[in-house]
Each structure stands twice: as structure tokens, then as C-alpha cells.
Amino acid sequence: MDFVTLASPMHPITYMSDLTKTPVPQEKLPRTDAEWRELLSPLQFQVLREKGTEPAYSGALYRNHTDGDYHCAGCGALLFKSETKYESGSGWPSFWLPATPTALTTHEDGSYGMVRVEVTCANCGGHLGHVFPDGPKQTGLRYCINSASLSFADQGSAEKTSTTKE
Numbered sequence: 043m044d045f046v047t048l049a050s051p052m053h054p055i056t057y058m059s060d061l062t063k064t065p066v067p068q069e070k071l072p073r074t075d076a077e078w079r080e081l082l083s084p085l086q087f088q089v090l091r092e093k094g095t096e097p098a099y100s101g102a103l104y105r106n107h108t109d110g111d112y113h114c115a116g117c118g119a120l121l122f123k124s125e126t127k128y129e130s131g132s133g134w135p136s137f138w139l140p141a142t143p144t145a146l147t148t149h150e151d152g153s154y155g156m157v158r159v160e161v162t163c164a165n166c167g168g169h170l171g172h173v174f175p176d177g178p179k180q181t182g183l184r185y186c187i188n189s190a191s192l193s194f195a196d197q198g199s200a201e202k203t204s205t206t207k208e
Contacts, residue, residue, distance in 0.1 A: 071117055071166040082116065089190040090116045090168035093153075093160070098133025101189025109197040111141070115190065117166035121145050122185070124197070130177075130184050135192065137185040138177045146185075148173060161185060 073081075078091050088094035103112070112122040112135070122137045122145075130136035140146045144164055151160035151172065161170045170191045177184035 073166075078116070083190075085190045086115050089188045090114075090163075090166075090170075093169040094188075095171075096134075096188050096190050101134060103135045103189040103192055103194055104133065106135070106194060108194070111195045111197070112137075112187075113193045113195060114163040114166060114168055114170075115193045116168040117163060118193070119145065119163055119165035121163065121170070121192070122187070126180075128178060130186070132184070132186050134171060134186045135189055136177070137187065138181050138183055140185065146170070161187065163191075 075091065079087055082090060085094075085096065089096060106127075107124075109124045111120055111124070112127075113120055120141045122139075123141050126137045126139040128136055128138060147162050147164045147167075149160045149162065151158045158172045158174075161173050162168060163170060168191060169188075171185065171187040174184045174186060175182060
């Protein structure tokens with residue numbers, strides 16, 4: 043399963059096996075399912091806490107082209123910046139680089155009879171989506187992320203926009 047990818051100074055992944063070796067934070071936000079349900083919409087809870095996936099092409103941020111920052115809908119941590127978002131044709135928001143090298147954690151995911159690399163928020167552990175080795179030349183990576191797991195802060199505004207109705 044090893045393959046060479048292009049690395050960048052901010053994201054020095056060189057082999058597929060490295061995608062599952064990111065450090066796990068020492069502390070996660072300690073919330074119960076009941077507390078998460080109060081904070082999140084039903085779709086956000088399904089995606090972030092139960093590792094669900096929204097239908098392709100249905101997410102509020104799939105075609106968002108506004109300059110700004112993408113944050114975790116669960117805890118508000120900065121995950122991605124608009125300058126690394128691109129149209130992959132996958133049906134989900136796609137990025138080629140996280141906002142910081144420590145914004146995300148990755149884990150091997152063997153669900154649905156295939157082996158993929160799951161991407162989670164390093165701060166709260168919320169499921170975001172998956173990373174694939176078919177991204178653009180900058181890193182060779184495609185972070186395929188559920189809109190429901192994100193909130194968006196327009197560059198011209200300090201206010202974050204939720205991605206699902208409350």
C-alpha cells in the first residue's frame with residue numbers, strides 16, 4: 043500500500059503508510075453523546091460523531107468559492123484555508139493541504155470492504171472524511187471532506203457560517 047506522493051514543507055507525507063501515522067493529541071474534548079447532540083444538527087452529529095457521510099453533491103460548501111477559512115463544525119478548530127480548496131469532481135469539498143500540519147489526524151479505515159485513510163479533527167476527534175493519493179501536484183493528496191463537518195468563516199467577516207440547518 044506504500045506509494046510515493048509529492049511532499050510540501052507544511053505536509054511532509056511521502057508514503058501512503060505515513061498517512062496513518064499522524065500523532066494523536068493527548069487530550070480530546072470530553073463530551074458525551076448527549077452533549078454533542080445538543081451542540082450539533084442531526085446531520086452534523088451523524089457525520090462528526092458516527093462517521094457518516096453526506097450524499098455527494100449535496101453539501102452546502104461543495105461549490106463554495108469565497109475566500110476564507112474552514113473550521114471544524116464540532117469545536118471550531120481551523121482545518122483548511124480556501125486557497126487549498128479545489129474542484130475534484132468527487133461531490134465533496136476537496137483540499138490539497140490542511141491549514142497547519144497538526145490540524146488533522148489520520149487513521150486507517152477498513153469500513154465498507156475497502157481500505158481508506160480517515161481524516162479526523164485533531165482537537166475534538168470528529169470525523170471529517172478521507173484523504174486519497176489522487177490530488178493535485180502541490181501535494182498529490184485530496185482531502186475529501188463532508189460539508190456537514192465544516193463551518194466557514196468568510197475572510198471579510200469574523201462570523202462563522204454553519205453548514206446545516208439548526
